[in-house]
Every structure is written in C-alpha cells, then in structure tokens.
Amino acid sequence: MSQEIINADVKGAQSNAIKCLNISEKKVGLFVTCLVNTMRPSVGFAAIKLLEDAGCTVDVPESQSCCGQPAFNSGDDEGTRQIAYQTIKQFETFDYVVVPSGSCAAMIKKNFVEVLKDQPEWLARAEHLASITHELLSFLVDVCDFEPSGVELEGSYTYHDSCSGYRSLHVYEQPRKMLANVKGLDHRPLHGHSECCGFGGTFCVKYSDISNEIVAEKAENVLATEADYLLGGDMGCLMNMAGKLNREGHKEIEALHTAEVLAGLAPQILGGKNASK
C-alpha cells in the first residue's frame, strides 16, 4: 500500500501558531490516557504538536495514570474515587485539560462528579475539573478555532465516531472539519459511523465473543468503504477495529488516530513499521 505522508508545512504550522497566539496563551495539561501511553505514544506527541500549533503551552504531568473507567464501569465506585482524587490534584490548576480520547475525557467530565456526589469538597473540585476538561479534537476546533494547514496525506479515509465522544461530548463535525484541510485526503462515509464497535473497555474481554460479533460487522462496514485509512479519536476503538481487520488478514486499510494525521507526525513514528511492510 502506498502511504506517503508528507510532513506538515512548517510555515503553515507557524502561521497557525501565530494566529492562535493572539487569542489565547492557554496553559494546557495533557492527560495522556493509558492506551496512548502504552500502545501508541505517537498520538500523545501528535496531540502536543497540534496543541502547540494552536497556540497552547502544553505540560504533561508525569504523575498521571488512568481516568478510572475500568473501575467505574465495573461498579467499583471506591476504586474510582481513589483514582479521581489524584487526577483532580494533578490537573485542576491548568487552564485546560485536554485528552486525546472521547471516552477518557467523558469519564473526567461526566463521571467523576457521579462518584464524588456525596463529598461536597471533592465534588466542587471535580466540577471544576470537568469544566476545564476537553476532548482533543473538539478542543482544537471549538476552543482554539484551529485549522491545520499544509498537511498532506494521499488517499481516502473513513471515520468511526466513538460512542463516548459522539454521544457524551458531541464530537462529530470537528474532526471532519479539520480533516477537510488535509490535502489529498478524501472522505468515505462509513455505514453505521456512530454504531458501537464492540470495544466497551472491559466489555471486550468480559464478553469477548459478543464483542467479536460486533467488531466483525464493523470491520465489514469499514472494508466496504474501500478507504485507505480508518480514523477515529479513541485508541480503544481503533485498536479493536484494527486488531479485527488484521486478524482477518486485511492489510489494505490502516487505522490511525486523527491527531496523528492532523499533526503530520505519523510517518516519523510509523517509519520503521512502514519500511518493514
């Protein structure tokens, strides 16, 4: 598969940076997320680049862990609270907290307050954190009014709207709007674009066989688009769909986090892998 990714035009990126600098010099804390941290660091670096291009000062607190979804979704409220406490402490002093994942962002925005509702002091802090926390792609558009320029990627993409981003945070237009500025990249609509891929965090291992049926169907829909890239904003869903596609022997489509494409950082990180193909 030819997948020539050309780096962002440095000038374009700079002009963007200058454009945004005037509006905001926002101090952003990046919440990396477990999956980006362990499975796909390039997404984290892409996020930093995009945020800096958009005029933000980015800091990554080193003492961060998980948003607590595995505990929360399993019903372990006490475990979730413990995780929430330290996440609040780490991030509450930023102007903004940005998360390259709809589901982790939604966890911090919507569910910390749920488990802390009986602890007024923590609740207030959780509400503050919720108010400053954003999913990356929507933050770039809604808060920074960011438009990528000078990014090129030859081929076509289809887009999976992950459920938390789409339903809890209403992320839909923002990634498409930014991707429309990527030269050479065409959009192929995905049938059932907002239907769950079957990941569901712990669901996909607890009910692996149901999850498999769901993702198999998703994979069929993805393949039917004949796109070169499957993009999305959540590593969990992307790993699930990519993992299924690969298991079924479909190498013709590659799953990428939208941030990787927008930052034009994908080739550096994936260089080794692509070279070996």
Place this chain on the structure above:
Amino acid sequence: MNKQRNEISRERIFDAIRAAAPTVTADVKAIQAEAADILRESEFARPDLLADDAADALVQRIEAGLVIGTSCEQIATMDALPNAVDQFLAKYALPKALQVQRIERLQKLNWGSLSTEVDIKNDNTVGLCWAEYGIAETGTFVVHSGPDMPILLNYLPLYLIAVVPRSKILPYMDDYALIANEIAQRGETPRNMCLISGVSGTTDIEGVLIQGAHGPEVLHMIIVEDQ
C-alpha cells in the same frame, strides 16, 4: 375476591410508595397546576398538519397513503351516501350487502337494492358506521360504544366504511382529549372510546405488513359535508 388480602396488598403498595418518596405534596391543587403546565407544551410537541383546515388535512393525509389501507371520499349530503356505498361495493366486486349501524340517520336513508343487515360474525363482510369524530393529525375516526354502536361492528368486517361528519373533524388528538373530558364532566363517558387510524395490520411474520389481520383489510372514510 379476598377482601382482606386485597386490603393488605393495597396498603403495602401505598406504604412503599410513600416510604420511597417521603416528600409527597398533599396539595392537590399544586399537583393539578403542575399537570396542567405540562400540557401547555403540546403546542410545540406535535407534528404539523398537512393543511390549515382540519378536514382538508385529514383528507390529504389519507390521499398521501399515510393511513394504512385507507381511502376516502367527500360527499355533500347524507342522501349521497347509499350511492357512494354502492360504488365502493362495486369497486371491490362485493355483493350488495352490508351491516349498517342501526341509528336513525343511517337507517332512514334510501338504500335501494342494498341489503343492510348482514351477520358480521361471518367473515368477508362489509360494515358501515357513523363516526363521532375525525382527527386530522393521525387520520383517525373515533367511535363511542353505546346502545346503537356495537364496538364489534368496527372490528369484525373485512371491509369497513366510516362516515365522518366534516364539522366533527378535529385537528389534533389533544382536541379529542378535551372533548372526552367534557363528556366525562357530563357523566356520559361511554364504555369504549375507539380511535381507529387505518386497518387491522400485522408485521409479525418476517416483518411483512399484511392488512386484515383480524379486522378490516380495507377502510373507506366518507366525509359528509352536512348531516
């Protein structure tokens, strides 16, 4: 009926409700005001009609094929009804026999060669009824049970003709609810108030819509200008 057991269960249910919602307001007026407030939202929470005039909207709805298995025609006077019925029977190649609801305004018409007393317990019959109201929103005719209105007349025949007075066609279901409330205030609520919007249908076998599941397969609404 076991009165004691019934009383115990009743108390148990009410106690449980009161225990679960300890702040229950006893002020009935406040509850009624709150309930009335909710109804004020209906204006913004219902579909647009196809025409300004309710009767026109009803007709357009049927003509657009939005009411399952239903056709309609308009006649100027009741005297034109037997002929309209005759033509309906001819259209479906049906024998000249039907069950006409036994009310004076229908019985007194000149039915000519049409037999108006068939046994609707047999299948494949035609029934004709007088509707109390029509509703434009849903393509509905409304019948009320009573001494002259056997409810089964609307449910047993395979072909049903409903005569709807144009002046009684209401815009919305909400308008019918107001009328039902007035009837209740007069203490005249009938046993059944049936809102019928199309024919008896089912999609239970492989999702395919079939008309005439138990009741009518074909419904013809005749809207009469003056009665």
Place this chain on the structure above:
Amino acid sequence: MQANKPENFYQNVKDALAQPDLKMIIRRTTDKAEAKRAEAIANFPGFENARKQGQKVKDHTIKYMDHYLAEFEKNALAQGTIIHWASTAEEASKIVLDICRQHEAKKVTRSKSMLGEEIGLSHALDNSGIERVETDLAEHIIQLAGDPPSHIVWPAMHRSREDVIKLFREYHKDPTYSEEIIDLVRSARRDLRTKFLTADIGISGSNFLLADSGSSCTVTNEGNAELTITPPKVHIVTAGIEKLVPSMAHAIPLLRLLTRSATGSEITQYITFHNGAKRPNDADGPEECHMVLVDNGRTKMLADGMEEMLRCIRCGACMNHCVVYKHIGGHAYGSVYPGPMGSVLTPHLNSLEVANKQTHACTLNGRCEEVCPVNIPLPKLLRSLRAQSWDKKYEPLTNRFVVKAFAALAKRPMLFQWVSSCGVIFMKLCSRKGWIRSMPLAGGWTRNRDLIEPESKTFMQQYKAMKKAKSDGA
C-alpha cells in the same frame, strides 16, 4: 423451546452465538424498525419537544404516584370496575386465576401484554386447565411453538415463515396450504375468529391508566385487544402501577412517542380507552370489568433510586438499537424483558444476584439512551446496578481481583507508569511483525483479534527523555 434462565446468561449467550441464522433473523426486524423510526422522527420536527414533554408526564406521575394511584382507584371504582391489588407476580396471577375459576371460565382470550408475561399468567392459566388463546398474531405463533417471547414488540421475531407454515398446518382447524404470508395471516384469522366470539373471559394489558377517569388504554395494530375484550362476559386488565398518567390529554404525547419509537408508524391503528363494564343498554361489551394493579418490584425501584426506569413505555427502541441485543437476541437474557430496558428491569423483578451478568453485557455506548422516547438514562442505570452488585460482591472473584488490582495501581501514578513500561517490554516480547496474535493474560482480547505492537517505550518514558534532552541541550 424452553425458556432460558437469567442466571445462565453466559451459557445462553454461547448458545445464541452458535445459532447460525439468529443474527439474520433479528436483523430482519430490528434493521427495519431502526430505519422506520429514523424516518418517522425526521418527519416530526417537534420530536425533541415531545420527548421532553413525555418525560415530564411520566416524571410528574411518578413523583405523585400515591396521589394518582388513589385517584385512579376512586374513579375506576366509580365506573364499576373491580380493583385488585397485587404486590407480587404470584399474587397477581392468582387473582386472575381466581376470577376465572369464579366464573367457571373454560376458555380465555388474551391480547398481548408484557405484564401478563411478567407475572407468569400464561403458565398459570395453562397449569389450571383453562384454554388460553393468545390473539396477537405473534403471541399466537409463540404459543403454538411453546416459545417465550424474544422481543417486547415482536415476540415471535425469532420464528421464520417456514416455522409458521409448519405450526399453522399442525394446529389450525382449517389450515392454508399456501406459503404466502397473507394466506398464513388469513389462516390465523379464521382460526382465532370463532375463539374471540366464544371466549368466557378476555384478558388484556394496558398501555396507559388514566387517573382522572379510571380508564385503561390499549394500543394495537391488529385490533385484537377490542376483539378480546368485547365479546366475553368478563374483562380482566392486568397493569403495572407505573402505567399511570394523569389524564387522556397526558397520554397523547406518550402515544406520539410510543408508536414512532416502536415501529416507526406515526400512529398505531387501534387506540382504545376502556372505561369499565358495559353500560345497561350497550349493544355489546363485558358485563364485568376487573383490574389487577401490580407492583412486583416497581415500588422497590422507586426506593432504590431507579425511578427513571418507571418512565418506560415499552416501545422496544432500546433493544432495536442495541449492538448486543442484535447479536444475541432476546432469549439469551433469560427474562420477559430483554435488551437494555430488560437488563435494568430484570434485577428488580427477579433479583440482582440472579440477573447481574446482563448488566455487564453492555458497552455503555449510549445508543439506547439516545433513542429512548422518554430519555431514560439506561447506561447510567446499568452502571449503578453494576455498582450495587460490586458492593454485594456478586462479581466473579477473578474480575473483582483484576479491577481492584488495576485501581490500586492507578491511584499510585509512579508505580502505574513503571508497570506500564514493564507491560510494554512484555508485549514487545510477544509481538511479531507489528502485531500480537496471542499473549498470556490477554486471551479475552487475542482470542478474536490481534493487538497492535506497542512502540518500544511508553509515551511517558519518551516524553521524559525528550524533556531531559532539551534541558541538557539548553
């Protein structure tokens, strides 16, 4: 087909996934329902307002449940309806049986009622030797097949035309030898018609109970409710107490929502308000009307903070749009109520201990809440049931251990980072050509899909190194 048990959920799922045609069979119905609902809502710009209004109607009634229940009772009694109260399912079906026995009923007709299924009325009637005639076509089919319902709106959706042909030929007096669906429906029409007219008692459910008049409302496409209720001498209504609304005017917004959400029709063909027994000179109708008002866990839902679930108007949209339901079907849930709404209801009707696995069989993707006509936060309710079963230690021990270990790590970020980096090393060891095909402890994932190979260092390791290099460089 024997009814599955909710406690055997894992096995039920396995069995369901092993049925080769099941997915196609479900999709035949749910895909159409999904498309038709979307179309109906696109044609109704006021839908969101209607939803808000519908939710308010239900919330208001639930908030003043004792007031409205008392008002309903008073008005129904005034109409001559005989009111019975039932705390439990057993009590409710016993009341119905007692009425049947009292009237020496030999044959009863029933129009479809999920509450009837919930209280086990079918079995109770069958066991008592009374001939039970299900009149809704789908219920008729599953009665002949001996199946439990698989959907709350299309209970026989799991049965194919071929199944129906066989069943009708075997059981109908004057069966059709055609295989056309219309002829099959006509065959049922012939068979049921005499039964309608000769039944001793007609039993129905109720979609709405109107407090200000004591009326019950039935909603059908077939008109079978009226045919069930009108000819016999006795009419019995069984209804859950959450069916209450203040008045007919309040039922109307819910009717607008119900049919659009259920089948995508703007309205269902037959909506009837039943106001007690026959008036003295009425041309037809039952001489006696009984109403059995059933709690069976509903007040417990109120007490447990699950009152939002009492809004449910049983449209089935949540299951039509549920990715899990669409793959395992209704029977796997082992309950009268399957899918998202069922997974919330069943623990209250049965017990959480028995039905907690279903609460986890959900990706929390939120689609059900998105399509719910009365905005029930189903994912939130499912999650809170998970929290309850966590507190009661119903989870399998290994699940608890893994989640607890993860949470213990996650609250210690530096340790978490260290373990993550060890994890990366371990995964690298298991990787080949960019992918992991199988890995110890990750069978749940790799049984069905590959895992991408991670980069050689975690983000945090790379980030720290980069920062250090920068500061060293400076």
